[in-house]
Amino acid sequence: MRHLSFLSLLLSLALTLPLEAAESASLKRIAVIGAFQEEIDAIKKELLPAGTPLVTTSINGTRFDEADLGGKHYVFLLSGVSMVNAAMNTQLVLDRFHVDAVFFTGIAGGVNPDLLPGDVIIPAEWLHQTESIWLNPDPQRPGKYVSEETRGTVAGHWEMIFFRDVKVVREGESQPAPMHAFPADPALLKIAAGTIQGLPLAGGKPQRLGKIVLGDRAMSGPVFLDNARFRAFAYEKWKVDAHDMESTAVAQVCWVNKTPVLIVRGLSDLAGGQAGPNEIKTYVTLAAKNAAIVTARILKAF
Numbered sequence: 001m002r003h004l005s006f007l008s009l010l011l012s013l014a015l016t017l018p019l020e021a022a023e024s025a026s027l028k029r030i031a032v033i034g035a036f037q038e039e040i041d042a043i044k045k046e047l048l049p050a051g052t053p054l055v056t057t058s059i060n061g062t063r064f065d066e067a068d069l070g071g072k073h074y075v076f077l078l079s080g081v082s083m084v085n086a087a088m089n090t091q092l093v094l095d096r097f098h099v100d101a102v103f104f105t106g107i108a109g110g111v112n113p114d115l116l117p118g119d120v121i122i123p124a125e126w127l128h129q130t131e132s133i134w135l136n137p138d139p140q141r142p143g144k145y146v147s148e149e150t151r152g153t154v155a156g157h158w159e160m161i162f163f164r165d166v167k168v169v170r171e172g173e174s175q176p177a178p179m180h181a182f183p184a185d186p187a188l189l190k191i192a193a194g195t196i197q198g199l200p201l202a203g204g205k206p207q208r209l210g211k212i213v214l215g216d217r218a219m220s221g222p223v224f225l226d227n228a229r230f231r232a233f234a235y236e237k238w239k240v241d242a243h244d245m246e247s248t249a250v251a252q253v254c255w256v257n258k259t260p261v262l263i264v265r266g267l268s269d270l271a272g273g274q275a276g277p278n279e280i281k282t283y284v285t286l287a288a289k290n291a292a293i294v295t296a297r298i299l300k301a302f
Helices: 002-016 019-026 037-047 083-097 186-195 228-238 247-257 280-301
Strands: 028-034 055-059 062-069 072-078 101-110 120-122 125-128 132-134 161-163 166-168 177-179 212-214 217-220 240-244 261-269
Touching: 028 037, 028 083, 028 280, 037 072, 037 101, 037 280, 062 083, 072 083, 083 101, 083 247, 101 247, 101 280, 120 280, 125 247, 166 247, 186 212, 186 261, 186 280, 217 228, 217 247, 228 240, 240 261, 247 261, 261 280
Parallel strands: 028 072, 028 101, 101 261, 120 212, 125 217, 217 240
Antiparallel strands: 055 062, 062 072, 101 240, 120 261, 132 161, 166 177
């Protein structure tokens, strides 16, 4: 009799659980990441109607805001600035929330000389900018470096810094292999291509609308790039559109976990290509907003 009563109680509880829990489990689950608060606030404002209820949890000090909208279950979080923070919290959201895709939105410094603050990039691949070997100059050979023939890399060098590919392994592979770049998901890039045409964006300069550039490459490293010489080298060598401090880490973690990822960046400055002081404080709000507008448009079509 007691067993019957207990089973009846369990059945009663199951039948009266909020429908939202069951519904959320069946929705497409998407992580939406920004590095700092202004970036995540911008995408929430563009994507969520005012008053959308959020369920908030905290894991290891990182806040996760969940919301259901338009047949999707969103998990919003801050990665924190720089590579280790971004990798750590991307893995955390994958492990704990089992998302189907990751979107990263925020700002970057422009490296492509054809781009200006306010422009938005959606790269097809992301490079590590600081995976490298630093060598001594060779006193016997001016302009050369000790052991550069044996320790130099196909990725080239900038003065004493010789760049190399990072070695990574994932499920189904027997050993780490060098990766020159980490890809955005082709299906998400295709969705982006079909949704961003004609999307108006405010530009950072008078009488100029913001551009959207899809399918190039960009780079990341734990460095705030504000140097014209290195900027020019990076564009000449790798043809990157921009530099930031998180995206390649996010792309690498998603690649290892075989999780689709798309990264959208608005340009807040010229990474040292400007005349005078860096302009990030002038354009950070515009850049974050433009990236959020583009990201929201893609998410609604996903």
